């Protein structure tokens with residue numbers, strides 16, 4: 001008789017263990033590089049991890065998390081980053097005030113989101129194919145706009161001071177980009193886990209037909225999701241542009257694979273394996289630490305990708321293996 | 326009656342099984358004899374499906390063992406079980422809709438053209454047709470898509486898949502839940518024939534008349550325990566029901582003041598090519614209106630049209646005094662219509678959402694403050710409905726996947742109770758629901774009607790339809806063939822109307 005409650009406890013332990021894969025990996029990676037890579041632990045290095053690797057990727061990965069929650073994916077997050085960046089730079093170049101240019105940047109991202117929304121919610125194309133199409137079209141559009149992909153530099157002199165605030169400013173001793181990322185993460189966490197919209201999006205991802213049969217506007221939620229994804233990604237585009245004062249066509253795609261990886265690694269943190277913001281953020285942290293750690297250990301750049309790939313496998317495998325027992 | 330053989334073929338010994346601390350089966354010992362039809366009954370969540378899944382090798386027992394044909398196994402696997410000649414028609418195993426009949430029938434054991442890696446399609450077609458013809462007098466092309474088949478045909482495919490393997494034991498988990506009476510009768514004939522051919526049948530059902538008519542022996546489970554196994558000749562449906570719930574059920578149907586109020590829903594001249602023609606009726610406040618008809622009679626299509634899932638080409642639907650409308654599910658829900666769909670696993674509930682998330686899915690605005698879900702009031706609502714409908718679950722946070730079939734159905738109903746709808750469209754509302762819960766759901770329907778809601782029940786369970794409703798609209802070939810007052814019709818007469826054979830029976834006698 002007494003064996004039975006014990007069995008229940010054991011099962012709960014197994015469940016907890018499968019959710020621990022990500023935090024454990026995070027600690028392990030941290031310890032590993034502290035031992036292996038001289039300088040990894042230095043405050044300056046860790047801060048650079050946060051500012052250079054973590055900030056932008058976390059914003060894009062948070063965006064991706066909404067698409068994955070809704071049962072889809074957005075391969076065009078990078079396109080939204082680029083479009084936001086392009087619109088922002090163009091208006092500043094044209095001498096428009098910075099706030100207006102920022103708004104235009106968000107608008108540029110929203111265009112990408114709306115385009116996806118029409119394809120996915122309106123026409124009913126699968127998110128994978130729709131956003132893949134958007135990715136290709138976005139690439140061509142950017143090449144056409146920039147004479148085949150030439151970067152658009154902002155002249156160091158002619159740019160208003162406020163332009164740099166987003167990317168290089170600091171507030172109460174903290175870098176503004178990090179603060180923006182924190183704000184995006186916090187808002188996204190509330191929206192996804194606590195809001196009605198987030199609840200319905202989660203339900204769409206789990207069983208879209210049930211959402212429709214419940215009298216909820218399925219298409220509107222799908223459309224809103226992809227617009228939201230693009231808007232969040234656009235924020236990353238604005239911060240990026242403000243930091244580097246240049247628009248490089250098609251540079252946003254650099255975030256794509258890591259963002260997808262982080263969102264999926266993050267699902268292991270959730271009790272029911274759902275996409276969630278905390279998990280995504282830890283996933284981004286893990287990927288950022290690994291990228292930096294490999295760099296600091298003096299490993300060939302090309303090996304970094306291998307390291308990242310192995311890591312994603314390991315976390316997912318650990319989590320699923322312990323779940324299977 | 327066949328001769329009761331004494332040779333045991335399956336023997337469960339001291340089976341224990343828990344899920345995360347909750348006991349699903351405790352110390353169950355049970356013997357099934359060769360060549361018998363052995364019924365397995367019990368309330369929702371009693372452990373019937375769990376026992377079957379243990380036998381199928383889908384769950385592993387915490388303790389105890391299963392003996393098959395005298396051989397003891399403490400570790401069954403689906404593969405091993407199939408090689409022992411045991412086949413299952415599971416309650417919740419759906420066929421993949423995008424498969425063809427041939428793929429579904431031969432998945433994992435496709436015959437090859439000898440000496441080549443190629444599938445022997447001709448042999449597949451021949452063997453499938455042999456079985457289909459022999460047992461069902463039916464021919465289905467192997468190339469037909471599963472998604473194009475009716476529920477009954479899908480089941481035939483599942484049974485055929487098993488028969489292709491010349492099984493020794495066939496296990497049915499609530500096979501008639503989705504069948505209309507005539508299809509169910511065909512199934513019973515088939516089961517008797519299989520038994521006479523020496524196949525042992527394990528049969529789970531909530532329809533005790535079925536158990537009485539079909540089984541040689543019946544076993545009752547209650548709360549995961551084995552309470553009785555009796556030869557059917559020595560017991561009765563009433564006794565079985567008593568053993569299942571351990572109390573007196575009382576009247577199945579509530580006594581209700583039948584005093585319909587104002588018109589609530591008016592349907593006029595509704596037509597859709599190939600589905601229904603010129604359908605018109607009015608639903609009044611406080612009324613329970615029954616719809617019935619054979620598969621393809623149009624009744625189900627009309628119900629789906631009312632909720633905006635299908636469109637009519639002509640005609641109007643008016644709710645209360647509001648203007649006529651072309652419905653979508655969103656608009657229908659706004660006009661306070663509720664639909665409990667027939668296919669709960671695909672449309673009614675989301676298996677990977679929790680009980681509480683499912684319960685409030687259709688009524689989220691009621692639990693939202695400033696765009697955020699108010700978890701406390703949501704939890705209170707979930708708990709209220711869990712108690713009200715006696716939903717057996719580990720808690721409101723449990724995933725729906727972990728509930729038994731009947732309890733999932735209760736959640737599908739709870740979802741709309743939470744919305745406080747005016748018009749309830751219930752498509753086979755008590756499929757898979759145990760007798761005590763049925764009484765509970767019937768009482769609930771009566772209460773809703775008394776509070777002024779209008780309820781449309783589509784059911785192929787004719788006694789249920791007669792006992793529960795005020796009026797019944799009988800659909801035949803896309804039209805309302807007849808309207809009857811429920812008190813004035815017998816089950817046989819209703820069946821004759823449904824099948825369109827009333828003229829014939831009238832002449833015969």
Ligand SMILES: Nc1ncnc2c1ncn2[C@@H]1O[C@H](COP(=O)(O)OP(=O)(O)OP(=O)(O)O)[C@@H](O)[C@H]1O
Pocket residue numbers: 344345347348349367368369370371372373374375376416717718719726727728729730731732757759
């Ligand atoms: N995978 C699972 N995880 C957790 N609990 C489960 C799981 N499967 C079944 N249960 C629980 O075990 C108990 C028995 O469930 P089972 O499905 O065997 O009931 P049943 O007798 O088939 O009921 P029904 O008539 O409703 O189909 C229920 O309380 C159910 O919630």
Ligand SMILES: [Mg+2]
Pocket residue numbers: 373374375416498729730731
């Ligand atoms: Mg069951």
